[in-house]
Amino acid sequence: MHYVATKICRTSEIGINGNLFGGTMLSWLDEAGAAYAGYLCRDPNIVTLKMEEVLFKRPVKISHHVRIYARVYTMGKSSITLDVEARRFDFDKELEESVCSTRMVYVKIDHQGNPTPIDPRLRENMDQSISDLMQRL
Structure with a gap:
């Protein structure tokens, strides 16, 4: 996957249970995906056009850095x-843990x-890159 963006969870984005609002995460994913598609x-x-099922795997807390990745x-x-x-x-462990994932469809418009x-x-070129990637897997 290709690195696209980093977001930092702020106090204003936290819900009553102390976790990042899911809608905020969806907005981050959409913005990063659209930027990458563009x-x-x-x-x-x-x-x-569409965001498919989103699976929220782990909570995001205040000051967590969230890195967003995408691939075609x-x-x-x-x-x-x-x-x-x-x-x-996780800065202490220098480790990334998946928080959530989805598949998104974007459309180029006039x-x-x-x-x-x-x-x-x-x-x-993209078809060839995808084909090359699949052969390596």
Whole structure:
């Protein structure tokens, strides 16, 4: 997976049980995923189409650093599907633990908000990269 972003959990983002609000985490995942999709598509005009099931595995507490990673699952004509994962970083152990993960679909759009094709050369390069990765696994 590719490193995309780091967020730091603040007091204002904590719920009554002392954990990060789930909605805040979803926002972080969406923002990081969209930024990565825009980078891959070489275009900032990316919108979220769908977020699949999100599995919250561990709590995030005040001052935890959360690193967000993503990788391409598939790329269509105008859409890109990413696996996105958040990991909290333990400074003492120098260890990352998965906090939650999901699969997200983004669509490249034009200035009117209509889907627009991703450059075919980018899709071909991405397809080749995915194929190479699968062969190594």
